[in-house]
Every structure is written in C-alpha cells, then in structure tokens.
Amino acid sequence: MNTDNHRPRSREAVPHTEGWTLRHEGEALPAQVPGCVHTDLLAAGRIPDPFIGRNELDVDWVGRTDWEYETTLGARDTAHERTDLVFEGLDTAAEISVGGEVIGRTANMHRGYRFDITGRYAAGGAATPVSVRFTSAYAAADAVREQIGARREAYPEAAPFIRKMACAFGWDWGPILVTAGIWKDVRLDHWSTARLDRVRPLVTVEGSAGRVEIRLDVERTDRAAGRTLTATVRVGGQEVSGSFDGDAATVTAVVPDVDLWWPNGHGAQPLYDCEVTLHDEDGAALDRWSRRVGFRTVEIDTSADAHGSGFTFVVNGERLFVRGVNWIPEDIFPSRVTTERYRERLSQAAEAHVDLVRVWGGGIYERDDFYDVCDELGLMVWQDFLFACAAYPEEQPLRSEIEAEARENVARLMPHASLVLWNGNNENLWAFRDWGWEERLAGDSWGEGYYLGLLPRVVADTDPTRPYWAGSPWSGSWDHHPNDPAHGVTHSWDVWNVADYTDYLDEVPRFVAEFGWQAPPAHATLRRALPGEELRPDSPGMLHHQKASDGNGKLERGLARHFEIPEDFDRWHYLTQVNQVRAVATGVEHWRSHWPLSAGAVVWQLNDCWPVTSWAAVDGDARLKPLWYELRRLYADRLLTVQLREGRPVVHAVNQSARPWHAEVELRRMSAAGDVLGRERVTLVAEARTVASAPVPDALLPDAASGEEYLVADADGLRALHVPVRDLAFRYPVPEYEVALAPDDGTGEGVGVVITAHTLLRDLLLQADRLAPAAVADQGLLTLLPGESVTVRVRGWESPDAAVARAALFVLGQP
Incomplete structure (x- = not known):
C-alpha cells in the first residue's frame, strides 16, 4: 500500500x-x-x-x-x-x-x-x-x-x-x-517529504531585463532522501521550473522590460510578486515561499581622486547625494512595535525627503515588515551588522553564533529592493585606533576578524549582489585613519562633544554617516513623562531623561556660544530646539553645497525609543521636533543656501532633481530695523543633480561691524539668510506681530494660525503641542520680514483661540 x-x-x-x-x-x-x-x-x-x-x-x-x-x-x-x-x-x-x-x-x-x-x-x-x-x-x-x-x-x-x-x-x-x-x-510547522529551508533570490538587472536567480535549500524527511523534487519560480509573468535530487537547487527567471525601483524622490518603486513552489515528483505542492522584489542596480563608488577617496551611492547608474537618517530601535521593548508604527515613522522620514535609513548596529535586525515599508516608500536601507562601540571577542562560543546570525539575516533580508548596503560595525575600527583599545586589549581579539574577514565572506557567499563596507566610520584601509574625512565614511562627533557647530564648516568630508545635536523632546512629552515635576534643565526627572555624558553641559555650552542662557525653562526649551536646527542645517547646507565632492549626510537620529533629551527629530512620544521640519527643507530636491568661500558669501542653488533649475535669486541687504539697503537679482542655472553658484555682489555684503545687517536670498519660494555675526552680537528688534485665526476650510488641514510680522521675526516657532497634546502644526521654524504674513495650519486643536496661539509662539529677541 x-x-x-x-x-x-x-x-x-x-x-x-x-x-x-x-x-x-x-x-x-x-x-x-x-x-x-x-x-x-x-x-x-x-x-x-x-x-x-x-x-x-x-x-x-x-x-x-x-x-x-x-x-x-x-x-x-x-x-x-x-x-x-x-x-x-x-x-x-x-x-x-x-x-x-x-x-x-x-x-x-x-x-x-x-x-x-x-x-x-x-x-x-x-x-x-x-x-x-x-x-x-x-x-x-x-x-x-x-x-x-x-x-x-x-x-x-x-x-x-x-x-x-x-x-x-x-x-x-x-x-x-x-x-x-x-x-x-x-x-x-507540520510537513511531509520536504520543505523549503532557505530561499535566496539574487535580483539583478541586465540591460532592460530583470534576472531573478533563486538559490534554494530544502530539508527532507528520512524517507524522502534522493527523491526527485521540482522548484517552480513565478515572477513578472514568467514561470520557470527545475528538478533536482539533492538538498539544493538553482532556478533562474528572466523578466523582460522591467520597471526599475528608485529611491524616494528619484522615481517610482515598482515591486514584483515572486513565488517559489516546491513540488513532489508527482506534482503535488509541498511548500511555498513568496516575497516582493524590485529591480535596481546599486554600487558604492570608492575610487580615488585628487581629494582622497570617495563614497558615493550609484543607483541605476545615477550618482546620488544621500539624504539620510539613522534609525535606532523604535521601542526599547521591540515586540511592541507594530507594522502601523513602522509605517508612521518611516512615512515621516519619506515626507522629510529622506532617501536612506541606516539601521544602526547597537539595535536589531528589524522585522520583515520594516523592510517591506522601506521597499514601498523608496527608503534605501543601510544595514549594520550588530556590533557597536565595544570590543567583541572572536572566540567560541560567540564566533559560531555570529556566523549563523549573519548568514540567516543576510538570506532573510536579501529579497528587499530597499536594502542597498551591509556594514560591518558601528565605530569599532575607529575605537581600536583612537579610544585606547589597542594598548588595553594587548593582543586579545576584539572583532577585526569579523569586520574584515568573516562578514564580507558571508555577504559574498550568501548575497553577492550587494556591496559590503567594513565599518562606520571606515576609510577603506588601515593606510588611512579610520575616521579620515578625506576617505570613505566619517562620523562627526567632536562638534557636539567639544566644539561649536560652526566647526562643520572647516571640513568637506566625503560622506558623513553620523552627526547631530541634542534637544529636549516636545513640551507635552515632558509633561507626560515627568508628571507633577517643576520642569528645569537640572530637575531630577530631566536629568534622568538625559543619558548623554555631560549632556546638559554640552547643551548649555552650545547655547552660550550663540545666545544668552535664559533662566526661564520654556525659553531654554525653545532655544535648545533652535540650536539643534541651526547645528544640523549648518552641516547639511555646507556639505550639499560641495556636491559631488561630499556625497551624503545621515543625521543622528530619526527616532527615539522612550521620552528623552536626544538627537532625534521625532521624540519618544512620536511628536515632531523642529528638527524634523528643518530636515524637510534641508533634504528637499532644491536647496538655496549662502556659504562662505574664502571668506566671501556665495549663493548656491543645490539641485538634486532630474530637471534643470533656472533660479532667479533676489538678493536683499537688510537692516535689523527692516530697511532694504540694497537689492539685486542673480540668475543661477543648476543642471540636474548639480550645484550652481555665484558670489554675492559687493554692494550687498552686510556690514558685520554694525551688528544689524544681514542678507536675504529668495528664489522659487525658498529662502536663505546670511547673518555675518553670531546671535549674541546681532541687534534683534523687539518682535512685533499680530495673530489671528483662519477656520478649518473643510479640507482637513486644520485651523490656520495667521501671523503677520511688523518687525523681523527670526526663528518663529508655534509649539502646537502647547495648544493641545495631540495637536500638530504643518510648519516648524520660520523667518518673516516686516510686512510678511504666514499661515500655520494646526490639526488636532479642538478649541482654537488666538490668545492661546500667541502664548504658544516663540521667536528670537522675545523678552
């Protein structure tokens, strides 16, 4: 029988x-x-x-x-x-x-x-x-x-x-x-005869065709040893089968005229259903595997040039300036993170024009639905292997665990079009050179064999379609310092730890994978996390929710270089938010203006895992900090910025889009009192993915000695300011403005808060969570010239009141 x-x-x-x-x-x-x-x-x-x-x-x-x-x-x-x-x-x-x-x-x-x-x-x-x-x-x-x-x-x-x-x-x-x-x-899992143990799709592009090479491993029951099995691959309307007697097989399908997957802002994200079915010798289906795949090419150009050696992402043949964010675990208890929470946070990244998310090495390999959402939104994923800021022994039993972990996760994640880079570790190669490890370890293993040996071998064996980089930071070779800004990938932390954010202007790194500046979370987040506490920068709860070494000291020293330290907590809270925005903007505008020499910025960090003072753009209660709105401006395809070149202000039209930008730039030399001291127009033509520049005419150069002159550049709804002195030396007028309400017009965009400026209003901020804990504004920091008006739309505010709105407004120069 x-x-x-x-x-x-x-x-x-x-x-x-x-x-x-x-x-x-x-x-x-x-x-x-x-x-x-x-x-x-x-x-x-x-x-x-x-x-x-x-x-x-x-x-x-x-x-x-x-x-x-x-x-x-x-x-x-x-x-x-x-x-x-x-x-x-x-x-x-x-x-x-x-x-x-x-x-x-x-x-x-x-x-x-x-x-x-x-x-x-x-x-x-x-x-x-x-x-x-x-x-x-x-x-x-x-x-x-x-x-x-x-x-x-x-x-x-x-x-x-x-x-x-x-x-x-x-x-x-x-x-x-x-x-x-x-x-x-x-x-x-109940199964008979055989099951699919591991399926690895190697997805490549050859001309106009997409190629999916399915490498599969099966597990058999004892009685099915040597039995002929068949694997059928279906993708993009193609169906290909192959029969085999062993425990492994390869089946390749070629899909003609595929639509390419592009990063966010560069094109669409078409995804193709890919299904693998394992059949018994009589044709009965034994097991199925299905994922979505996308067709694209990706490489990292690290070739040497006159400035060192670069680190430029090239996707589908296009060289990109990467606009990235670092991702930490969304919750310190990762099992609480739902698909909806992934989608909310990653959508916020995409809305801020982010095109790359770096999954940092001190966290986890996220669940598949994280990468599914990245596939859909066009968010390239830089995936660290899970090693961070520590010396990792290379002896057993750890070594075999690490190899098994790496092989499993490379195979698990390789179907995702969004995954573009495997990175060996976070800061360990740098630490060995600069943090005194070499002397203290005295020859003990510390992880180098993983980053330069085991892990690149695992990637090459398991998924040869993707690039591997040994570390972040890493210059590409011990011939150069691991954190050499002229070579490979850099982390810029001296600025936050010991210097001022203006020091970003002193270097042009090839690719910055970490940089950032702290600020506290939203006011409503603090009120929930610290109930009943009198909020002060040094109150017990605030200090407990500040985990950085001397974090408050660094915040205060950073403020003192630009502003008078306020005694009022609300003012301190606002100014630290301003300083965070100013710091990140200083770096990103400088680096983007130096494209293609500088090829990417990945800000630390997008998200938080609990309510805390940190570098995040979205706080631990999912509220948007002013930094998020600034990233939306900084990472837009078009950026207008004024940068110093050899001590002289130069206006730059930075164009990341695929179309030329003919920018008619209006330049105005202004006084703090609101007078126009000079005006000229400059035409800048930035071809696709280029930067066009022009020096500011002599007649429009602000007088730094006066402490009350500045330059305004406007083009196509974009604005850049150049103030030749620090805020401490600038004579801000006492801000004067009117506030009115415009009701919800039925579009669901919320109540409009209309602010009309009678004086210069620099870094005007409406803190929507002070209106209602769930309220969200559509804009962050704004600068208005005298006579200008802006409408900030607020959703989630059920009892609008102009006086309440005015109390939630903050601006520089405010008494």
Whole structure:
C-alpha cells in the first residue's frame, strides 16, 4: 500500500501565540506572545511604567531575574510526517523543554530556532507541556565573559558577550531595561517529504531585463532522501521550473522590460510578486515561499581622486547625494512595535525627503515588515551588522553564533529592493585606533576578524549582489585613519562633544554617516513623562531623561556660544530646539553645497525609543521636533543656501532633481530695523543633480561691524539668510506681530494660525503641542520680514483661540 496517497502534502503553519503563561518564583501571570517580561508585568500591574519619572531604576531587578514561559500543545492532529516547533525570535538565553525533556538551548536574540518535536508530540492522549526558561542576560553574559575573558569596551556592560540588542543595556539616549521573552512569533510547522529551508533570490538587472536567480535549500524527511523534487519560480509573468535530487537547487527567471525601483524622490518603486513552489515528483505542492522584489542596480563608488577617496551611492547608474537618517530601535521593548508604527515613522522620514535609513548596529535586525515599508516608500536601507562601540571577542562560543546570525539575516533580508548596503560595525575600527583599545586589549581579539574577514565572506557567499563596507566610520584601509574625512565614511562627533557647530564648516568630508545635536523632546512629552515635576534643565526627572555624558553641559555650552542662557525653562526649551536646527542645517547646507565632492549626510537620529533629551527629530512620544521640519527643507530636491568661500558669501542653488533649475535669486541687504539697503537679482542655472553658484555682489555684503545687517536670498519660494555675526552680537528688534485665526476650510488641514510680522521675526516657532497634546502644526521654524504674513495650519486643536496661539509662539529677541 502506498501511504503517500493518504498523507497531506502542503506544509501547514499553525500559529501558537495564545495561551502562554509567565512564571517567576511560583507566581503565574498571563503572557502575551510576541512580547517580553516587562510588558507582561506592566499589563498585570506588577511594575510601574519605566518610561515615567525615575521608574527605570525601580525595575532594574527584572533584567537580573530568571523567567519561565509555559504553554501546552493539544493532541497532535495531523497526518504529516514531521512537526517542528518554530520560534522566530527568543530574547535571549533560553532552555526549551517539550513534554518535560529539554530539546534545545538558545543564546542569540537575532536568530530563529526550529526544533523537531514529532516524537514528543504524539497524537491523542493528554496535552503536551512546553516550557521556555530564560536565564538573566546579565548572568548569561557573565558566564561567557568568565569563559573567554573580559574585554575593555567603551560601555562597560554585558553587550559584547551576548547576542542581544546592545542598547538594552543602556546608551547615551536610552534606558537600561534588560528584558527577556518570546519577542517574535511562534508556530507549529507540520510537513511531509520536504520543505523549503532557505530561499535566496539574487535580483539583478541586465540591460532592460530583470534576472531573478533563486538559490534554494530544502530539508527532507528520512524517507524522502534522493527523491526527485521540482522548484517552480513565478515572477513578472514568467514561470520557470527545475528538478533536482539533492538538498539544493538553482532556478533562474528572466523578466523582460522591467520597471526599475528608485529611491524616494528619484522615481517610482515598482515591486514584483515572486513565488517559489516546491513540488513532489508527482506534482503535488509541498511548500511555498513568496516575497516582493524590485529591480535596481546599486554600487558604492570608492575610487580615488585628487581629494582622497570617495563614497558615493550609484543607483541605476545615477550618482546620488544621500539624504539620510539613522534609525535606532523604535521601542526599547521591540515586540511592541507594530507594522502601523513602522509605517508612521518611516512615512515621516519619506515626507522629510529622506532617501536612506541606516539601521544602526547597537539595535536589531528589524522585522520583515520594516523592510517591506522601506521597499514601498523608496527608503534605501543601510544595514549594520550588530556590533557597536565595544570590543567583541572572536572566540567560541560567540564566533559560531555570529556566523549563523549573519548568514540567516543576510538570506532573510536579501529579497528587499530597499536594502542597498551591509556594514560591518558601528565605530569599532575607529575605537581600536583612537579610544585606547589597542594598548588595553594587548593582543586579545576584539572583532577585526569579523569586520574584515568573516562578514564580507558571508555577504559574498550568501548575497553577492550587494556591496559590503567594513565599518562606520571606515576609510577603506588601515593606510588611512579610520575616521579620515578625506576617505570613505566619517562620523562627526567632536562638534557636539567639544566644539561649536560652526566647526562643520572647516571640513568637506566625503560622506558623513553620523552627526547631530541634542534637544529636549516636545513640551507635552515632558509633561507626560515627568508628571507633577517643576520642569528645569537640572530637575531630577530631566536629568534622568538625559543619558548623554555631560549632556546638559554640552547643551548649555552650545547655547552660550550663540545666545544668552535664559533662566526661564520654556525659553531654554525653545532655544535648545533652535540650536539643534541651526547645528544640523549648518552641516547639511555646507556639505550639499560641495556636491559631488561630499556625497551624503545621515543625521543622528530619526527616532527615539522612550521620552528623552536626544538627537532625534521625532521624540519618544512620536511628536515632531523642529528638527524634523528643518530636515524637510534641508533634504528637499532644491536647496538655496549662502556659504562662505574664502571668506566671501556665495549663493548656491543645490539641485538634486532630474530637471534643470533656472533660479532667479533676489538678493536683499537688510537692516535689523527692516530697511532694504540694497537689492539685486542673480540668475543661477543648476543642471540636474548639480550645484550652481555665484558670489554675492559687493554692494550687498552686510556690514558685520554694525551688528544689524544681514542678507536675504529668495528664489522659487525658498529662502536663505546670511547673518555675518553670531546671535549674541546681532541687534534683534523687539518682535512685533499680530495673530489671528483662519477656520478649518473643510479640507482637513486644520485651523490656520495667521501671523503677520511688523518687525523681523527670526526663528518663529508655534509649539502646537502647547495648544493641545495631540495637536500638530504643518510648519516648524520660520523667518518673516516686516510686512510678511504666514499661515500655520494646526490639526488636532479642538478649541482654537488666538490668545492661546500667541502664548504658544516663540521667536528670537522675545523678552
């Protein structure tokens, strides 16, 4: 009798995320899966919200405790040959038992795990118990440290000794909340004969055709060894099949006349359904895999030139100035991040004209839906391997874990058109040279073998279609300093840490992958996070939600170089926001004006994982800081800026678009009192993806000695200001203006706040969250000349009042 005729064929995936219990010291709590112990304890009222006040300190014990998740499996109700228990993500050191027997142990948050439980999960009879016991990440890391020896790292925490999200142990913007749990989906896989174990689509472009080379690996049951199987690939209206007897096969489909995938702002993002079906020898379907792919070419031009060696992204043959943001985990408890939250945050990036998101190496490889959204929005993804600011041992057991993690995640993410670069680490090559590691390590391994050996080999073996870079920063060779601005990728942190943001103007780096300036979150965010506290820069809650070393000191010194330090908190809050905007604008405008010598800016950072004073453009409660609005201006295709060249103001029309820009620039020399002291027009013609420049005529050069003259440049709705002195030396008039309301016109754009200037209003800001916690304005910092008017639209403000709006307005020179 042929039993195959009575056996189901196609693999069945059955979610098993319900019915879990969390146990600790005899107490049982309902557990949400996916989830973590902190969120379960929060839901049960066992701990306070660690984001509020100083509660973070009161829940430290959670991360130093062992935990157990339990569930049961009903009777095995399937005729399939094999049943696997599949965990897509366990955080982190766990022991898994089924039916009272240990079936496996895990030590890596960044991998998935599959266990054959067929023999332990019998049909009929009682339910089968399942247990997942988590050892404290601190204890697990200490055990590895004891085994292989300590390393001296930048942040003296456990992160280098355990494959867990490093920032869970704290960062200069994040809390110390070391959790554990089943942080991704769990399922039962029932299958027979064979299943698709790994599918790797190598997507390339040849002429006008797209090529999808599917490399697949299968797992067979014992009885199916040597059996002829067939893989069928469907993509772009093409169908191709190939038969094989072993455990691996390659099937290639060619799609004629494909539409190319482009980064945000450069074209459309067409995506093609790609499906792989595994068939038995009689044609029955055994397993299916499906993703969306996009066709594009990507390379990094690092060729040498007269200025050093570059780092320029080339997509579909077009050289790009990258307009990027750094991405940290969206929540310190990543299991809480939904697809909708990914889409909201990434859409905010796209709306600010961002075209690249760097997934930073101290976080996680994000879930697939993160990259799905990036595919759809045209956000190129620079993906770090997960190494950051620490010396990582290269001995076992870590080395084999790291290789398995890398191979799994390269294969998992390679279908995504948005993924354009694999990067070996964050700041470790630089740290070895400049942070005293070489002497302290005294020959101990620290990760160089990963970044310059293992990881590039894994990328070349697994996904040779994408470029790899060894680190950020990295000059491309030990022949140059790792953070040499003339070579490769640079991080610019001396400006924030020890200097003034005007020092950005002293260098023209080839590509800046990190730079930034701090500011506190929105006022409503602070009020929620610090209930009942009198807000001061140095109040207990404010200091606790400032994680950077001497962060407040750096904020104050940065302010003191440009403004008088205010005693009033609201004024301090506003001025630190202004300084953040000024700092980032100084760098980006300078670097963009030097295109193509300078080829990219990736600001630190887009998002926050909790309410905190940080470098983010969107705060921990998802409110837009003024920096977000400024990025929308700075990263637009067209940017008008005035920069000094050899001490003389020069106006630049920066054109990132594919069309020429004929800019008729009106230049006005103005006095602080509002008088026009001179006026001329300059025509600038910036061809596609070029910069056009012209010196400011002598008659329009502001008198720096007067302390009350400045230059205004206007073209096509864009404005640039050149003030030859710092704000401390400029004689701002006492601001005078009128405020009126324009009702919602039915378009859903919100109430209009109409501001009419009677004097110069520089860096005018309406803080919408002061009108209502959920209110959002459509504009950030603005500068108005006397007689000009602007309408700021506010959504989410249910009780509009002109006097309330005026109280929420801030401007330089305001008493």
